[in-house]
Amino acid sequence: MSDKVFLKDDKVNLWLGFKEDGSCHKIKYDLGVHLLNYAYLDIESISEAMDKMIDMSFHEKEKDEEINDLMICIFEQCAYLIYPIVGFKGQIDMIQKDPNCFGDEVLDVSKVLDGDLKDTTDLPLFEMDDNGELSLSEAKNTVEELMKNNLQELFKNPFSLRTLMELQKNIYIVDLKKKTSALLNDLEFVSKASNREDNKLLSSMQRLYVLDTVRKQGGDEAYYTNNQFKTKYIPLSEVDDSYKSPTEIAGFVYGQEIEVVEMYDVDGIDSLVRFEMLKLIDSNTRINRCKHCDRLFIPKGRIDKEYCDRIMKGETKPCSSIGATKIYQNKVSDDLIFEAYNKAYKRNNSRVRNKKMSQEEFFSWSEEARVKRAECYEGKISLEEFKTWLESNKKFVK
Numbered sequence: 151m152s153d154k155v156f157l158k159d160d161k162v163n164l165w166l167g168f169k170e171d172g173s174c175h176k177i178k179y180d181l182g183v184h185l186l187n188y189a190y191l192d193i194e195s196i197s198e199a200m201d202k203m204i205d206m207s208f209h210e211k212e213k214d215e216e217i218n219d220l221m222i223c224i225f226e227q228c229a230y231l232i233y234p235i236v237g238f239k240g241q242i243d244m245i246q247k248d249p250n251c252f253g254d255e256v257l258d259v260s261k262v263l264d265g266d267l268k269d270t271t272d273l274p275l276f277e278m279d280d281n282g283e284l285s286l287s288e289a290k291n292t293v294e295e296l297m298k299n300n301l302q303e304l305f306k307n308p309f310s311l312r313t314l315m316e317l318q319k320n321i322y323i324v325d326l327k328k329k330t331s332a333l334l335n336d337l338e339f340v341s342k343a344s345n346r347e348d349n350k351l352l353s354s355m356q357r358l359y360v361l362d363t364v365r366k367q368g369g370d371e372a373y374y375t376n377n378q379f380k381t382k383y384i385p386l387s388e389v390d391d392s393y394k395s396p397t398e399i400a401g402f403v404y405g406q407e408i409e410v411v412e413m414y415d416v417d418g419i420d421s422l423v424r425f426e427m428l429k430l431i432d433s434n435t436r437i438n439r440c441k442h443c444d445r446l447f448i449p450k451g452r453i454d455k456e457y458c459d460r461i462m463k464g465e466t467k468p469c470s471s472i473g474a475t476k477i478y479q480n481k482v483s484d485d486l487i488f489e490a491y492n493k494a495y496k497r498n499n500s501r502v503r504n505k506k507m508s509q510e511e512f513f514s515w516s517e518e519a520r521v522k523r524a525e526c527y528e529g530k531i532s533l534e535e536f537k538t539w540l541e542s543n544k545k546f547v548k
């Protein structure tokens with residue numbers, strides 16, 4: 151049993167728990183969508199959902215059903231989260247159900263705190279309970295304290311179980327924060343919608359190469375360009391293996407329209423990020439920057455779309471509909487600017503005909519008026535200021 155991912159018709163197909171007989175859980179989504187969802191993951195809401203999972207694990211009735219519903223909501227935000235969230239669910243179950251396994255679990259927590267998070271001084275505080283906050287260094291002390299004590303005694307105390315579950319959660323959250331912000335940096339570097347000047351002339355694949363080279367110079371491993379995938383060509387539907395001769399097999403493959411795709415083995419978020427980033431760049435998928443929320447997005451339909459479909463925190467409508475209103479308002483005000491200019495132009499033009507204004511005066515006026523009009527279009531001066539300026543030019547009247 152393994153997890154596979156492949157690309158077909160610009161859709162990412164994630165097959166979880168793939169068995170030789172072809173059975174598995176299938177997820178399908180547009181290329182790049184969950185990569186961007188992951189980069190902009192709302193960690194706070196994930197953290198809250200994980201807290202709820204902990205709460206629910208203490209419910210006696212229907213807890214599995216409730217937790218499953220909650221997990222599905224989390225996966226809808228980002229399919230990648232299947233890995234940490236399923237892992238976390240397994241750990242809270244283990245903490246609760248099998249106290250004898252718990253020693254290893256504590257050691258695991260302590261190991262992670264010791265290793266990856268050695269320097270805890272700069273880390274933010276984490277909420278540990280309703281009464282206050284506990285920093286990671288304090289959390290580490292708590293684990294050490296717990297380890298010194300008789301674990302069997304501690305299992306009887308629900309607060310201790312909860313504390314350890316929360317510690318586990320915090321380890322996942324710290325990891326998610328680190329990984330999602332790293333991915334966002336990478337996307338900003340690689341994307342053509344990037345504001346960077348230094349790699350403007352490069353293709354996205356060249357940018358990715360630059361990114362990994364910078365990584366290597368810094369003593370790290372190349373993350374994307376050092377291909378670590380194991381791939382296999384697998385038919386998309388079940389194959390009847392009772393056919394033996396080439397003619398029979400060919401007839402079957404033709405008749406059933408058997409398609410064979412290159413499937414990649416995946417074992418967690420890192421391999422999914424690698425796979426999707428490489429496919430995204432390789433397919434030259436257009437990435438735009440939203441003019442409202444400033445986030446990168448993959449336009450659906452028109453490739454020159456300026457606004458994304460996200461509903462940002464504090465908004466009730468997606469950026470695209472906020473943007474549409476903005477464009478309409480701009481258009482209306484553009485029309486008003488032109489109208490005001492046109493009215494003044496006609497007025498002065500008739501003054502020239504009536505000899506109330508010289509030709510030279512009219513030329514210099516219209517030259518200046520066009521500069522002012524451009525300033526007004528750009529929003530440097532308001533429509534009212536522009537109108538006042540146009541009115542003040544009555545001084546040209548002889």
Ligand SMILES: [Zn+2]
Binds near residue numbers: 442445457
């Ligand atoms: Zn947006």
